[in-house]
Amino acid sequence: MDLSGARWRESTRSGGNGGNCVEVASNLPGVVGVRDSKDPSGPMLTFEPAVWARFVELAKRD
Known part of the structure; x- marks a missing residue:
């Protein structure tokens, strides 16, 4: 799959410390x-x- 045009953004839960980010x-x-x-x-x-969207919805319940 070609993802060359993807615009990546970090998770809002990621800190600015360069840690484990998605x-x-x-x-x-x-x-x-x-x-x-x-x-x-x-x-x-x-x-x-x-x-x-379903994954994010369920993850927010935690």
Whole structure:
């Protein structure tokens, strides 16, 4: 999958300390990309937007 046009943003829960951060790209049609901010050229996960939205919804309940 080509994610070259992705605009990545860090999680709002990430601190400014360069720690364990997740970046999300939701600007591409039909896919949400997730990657480790410390390894931007490393592996990425992709999700259908509805699946990602459900994950975020459930994660916020914690």
